[in-house]
Amino acid sequence: MAVDELQAIIQRCQILEEADFKGEDFNLFQVAGQKCLEDGYAAQLLEVIQNEKNKVIIKNMGWNLISPLVRCIFMYKKDDDKREHCLKILEQLAQLCNPKELFLGLLEQIEQTSGERVCQTVMLLLQPLQTVLLKLQNKKAYSVGLSLAMIMNQLTPLPVPYTKQQIQEDKLGLCQCCNAVVDFTKPFVNEVVKNMEKSTEYNDTELKEELLKFCMKSLKYPLLTAQLEELEGIDEHPFRHFAAEIIVSAVKIITHPTELIPLVFLHRKRKNPEWENQEFADIEQKNSADSLACLSYLMVVQHFGIDCFPMVFSPSYLLQCNMTSIEVLLKSCLLRMEDNSLLHQYLEFRDFINVPQDLVKVMTLCPIEHLRKKSLNILQLYINKFDTEGKYTLFRCLLKTSNHAGVEGYVIKNIKDQIHLSLTKACDNTWFTGHHLISLLDLVLLLPEGAETDLLQHSDRIMASLNLLRYLVIKDCESDNQTGVWTMIPRIEQNFLKPLHVGLNMSKAHYEAEIKNKKENKKEAQSPNTVCSVTVSGEKMPAMTTEMQLQVLHSALFTFDLIESVLARVEELIEVKIKAVMDENS
Structure with missing residues (x-):
C-alpha cells in the first residue's frame, strides 16, 4: 500500500541527520508520495506533511x-475533498520546503x-510562488524577474x-490570470516603495527594473491588442482593471511620479536635462516601441494615470x-496583414473611414514636415x-472629402496604379475597368469650378488627372476599351479638356500682365515705403521684394x-487614335 511505503521511508529518514539524506531517499520519497496522490490518499499524505x-x-x-x-489537482477537479487536500498540501509545501x-x-x-x-496552472501556482519569493533573500530581484518573464512567455501565445462575449466567457482564463499576476507583483512593488521611503538615495534598482520590465511587457501583451473601451453589461472590465493596475504599479516604483513623462516620450529625443534619468536609460533600449505606444x-x-501627467502641454x-x-x-496592426486582405465591408464601420480622413488632416494641416x-x-x-x-x-x-489638391493628386496616382494592375494582370477586376471605373473617372477628369478654377492651387490634381488620362489613352486600345x-471621351472633352484650355489662356494672360506691370513699376516697388505682403492660410508672410x-x-x-x-x-x-480607327473603318 502506498501509504505504508511512505511511512516506512519516513520512519527511516526520521532517525537520519539532514546531511545524511541520500539520493535514493529522495527518489523513494517522491515515488511513494506520488503513488499516494494518484491512489487517492491525499488526506494521509497531508497528515505526514503536517507532522512536526x-x-x-x-x-x-x-x-x-x-x-x-x-497533475492530481487537475485530475481531481470533480472530487472536492481530494482536490481540497491537494491544495492544502501545496500550501504546506510552500511554507515548509527549501525556498x-x-x-x-x-x-x-x-x-x-x-x-x-x-492560465489554470499559472493561477494555481501564483500563491505558493509568491510565498517562496518573499522568503528569498539573495537574488530576490533576479528570481522575481525570472518568474514574471516565464509567466508572460507562457501567456503571450494565447x-x-x-468581443464582449469573449471577455465574459474568458474561455482560457486569460482575463482572470492577467489580473492575478498583477496582484502577485503587489508585495514586491510595495517593498520597492517602502525602501524608497526609508531612503531618498535608494540605489537597489534591480527589483525596480524587473518590475518595470513586467509593466512594459504587459503593455505589449495583452494590452496592445485588448479591447479597452467600456462595455455595457460588464461592471468591471478585466483589461481596463489590468491596465489601471499596471499604470499604478509603474507610477509607484518610479522615484518621482512626474517621471512617467519620459516613459511616455522615450521614443523621442529629449532635450530637457531633468528628464535624463539613468533609471530609464536601460529601459529605453530594452522595451519596444509597441509598449510605449x-x-x-x-x-x-x-x-489612465493622467493625474500624474502635467496638463501644461x-x-x-x-x-x-x-x-x-x-x-x-x-x-x-497593418504590417501583420497581407496586402489586399482587408475586406471592403470593414469600411461600413465609421472608424475605418475616419482613420484615413484623420491621416489626411495631419498630412495637410500639421506644420511639422516629418509628421506629414x-x-x-x-x-x-x-490603402x-x-x-x-x-x-x-x-x-x-x-x-470627395479631402478638399486638398495634393491629396487628390496622390489618390489619382493610386487609381492609375490600380488600373495598371487590372490591365496587366490576368485577373478579372471589375472595379478598375468598365462602368465602375467610368463612375470614378467622372470624379477625376473634371475641373472643380470649370474654366474659373484656380489652376495654380489645383495644379497637383490637374497634372495627376492628365497623366492618368494620357496613360489610359496609350494603354487601352479603342477597339478593346x-x-x-x-x-466617355466627349464627356471628358466637355468637362475637363476644353475648360482647361480656357482656364490656361485666362491664367497665363493674367500672370503675364502682372509680370509686365511689376517690371514697369519696378522702380517704385523698390522704394523703402513700398510693402507687398502675402497672406497664406490666414497668416501674413514677410514682405516680398x-x-x-x-x-x-x-x-x-x-x-x-x-x-x-x-x-x-x-x-x-x-486625335491620332481616333483617326487611326476611322481610317480602318473607311
Whole structure:
C-alpha cells in the first residue's frame, strides 16, 4: 500500500541527520508520495506533511512532490475533498520546503504547461510562488524577474479576448490570470516603495527594473491588442482593471511620479536635462516601441494615470510627441496583414473611414514636415491592405472629402496604379475597368469650378488627372476599351479638356500682365515705403521684394506651361487614335 511505503521511508529518514539524506531517499520519497496522490490518499499524505516530526524531511524532499501534485489537482477537479487536500498540501509545501528548491520546482511546472492549461496552472501556482519569493533573500530581484518573464512567455501565445462575449466567457482564463499576476507583483512593488521611503538615495534598482520590465511587457501583451473601451453589461472590465493596475504599479516604483513623462516620450529625443534619468536609460533600449505606444494610448486616450501627467502641454505638442506612437500602433496592426486582405465591408464601420480622413488632416494641416510624411506613409499602407472594392470605395471617399489638391493628386496616382494592375494582370477586376471605373473617372477628369478654377492651387490634381488620362489613352486600345475611357471621351472633352484650355489662356494672360506691370513699376516697388505682403492660410508672410514677386509669377507661368504641354500631348494621342480607327473603318 502506498501509504505504508511512505511511512516506512519516513520512519527511516526520521532517525537520519539532514546531511545524511541520500539520493535514493529522495527518489523513494517522491515515488511513494506520488503513488499516494494518484491512489487517492491525499488526506494521509497531508497528515505526514503536517507532522512536526517530519519537518526536516519535508524541507529537503517535499519539492519533489510538486509535479505529481499539480497533475492530481487537475485530475481531481470533480472530487472536492481530494482536490481540497491537494491544495492544502501545496500550501504546506510552500511554507515548509527549501525556498530555492521549491522555486525551481514551481517554475518548471509553469514552463512545462501549454495550451488550455496555461492560465489554470499559472493561477494555481501564483500563491505558493509568491510565498517562496518573499522568503528569498539573495537574488530576490533576479528570481522575481525570472518568474514574471516565464509567466508572460507562457501567456503571450494565447489569443486575447476581444468581443464582449469573449471577455465574459474568458474561455482560457486569460482575463482572470492577467489580473492575478498583477496582484502577485503587489508585495514586491510595495517593498520597492517602502525602501524608497526609508531612503531618498535608494540605489537597489534591480527589483525596480524587473518590475518595470513586467509593466512594459504587459503593455505589449495583452494590452496592445485588448479591447479597452467600456462595455455595457460588464461592471468591471478585466483589461481596463489590468491596465489601471499596471499604470499604478509603474507610477509607484518610479522615484518621482512626474517621471512617467519620459516613459511616455522615450521614443523621442529629449532635450530637457531633468528628464535624463539613468533609471530609464536601460529601459529605453530594452522595451519596444509597441509598449510605449500603448502607454501613450492608455494615458492620453483612456486617461489612465493622467493625474500624474502635467496638463501644461498644448494639443499640437501632444500630437507631435505621440505621432510616433500613432504610427507604431497603426503599423503594428497593418504590417501583420497581407496586402489586399482587408475586406471592403470593414469600411461600413465609421472608424475605418475616419482613420484615413484623420491621416489626411495631419498630412495637410500639421506644420511639422516629418509628421506629414509619416501620415502619408501610413495612409498608403492602409490603402494597400484593402481588397479592390475597398480601395475603390476609399478613393471615392477621399476624392470627395479631402478638399486638398495634393491629396487628390496622390489618390489619382493610386487609381492609375490600380488600373495598371487590372490591365496587366490576368485577373478579372471589375472595379478598375468598365462602368465602375467610368463612375470614378467622372470624379477625376473634371475641373472643380470649370474654366474659373484656380489652376495654380489645383495644379497637383490637374497634372495627376492628365497623366492618368494620357496613360489610359496609350494603354487601352479603342477597339478593346477595357477601361471605358473611349466611351466617355466627349464627356471628358466637355468637362475637363476644353475648360482647361480656357482656364490656361485666362491664367497665363493674367500672370503675364502682372509680370509686365511689376517690371514697369519696378522702380517704385523698390522704394523703402513700398510693402507687398502675402497672406497664406490666414497668416501674413514677410514682405516680398519686387524680384521675389517676379520669381513667384514666373514660377506660376512655368506650371501653366507644363500643364499645357501635357494637355497638348493628351489631345494629340486622342486625335491620332481616333483617326487611326476611322481610317480602318473607311
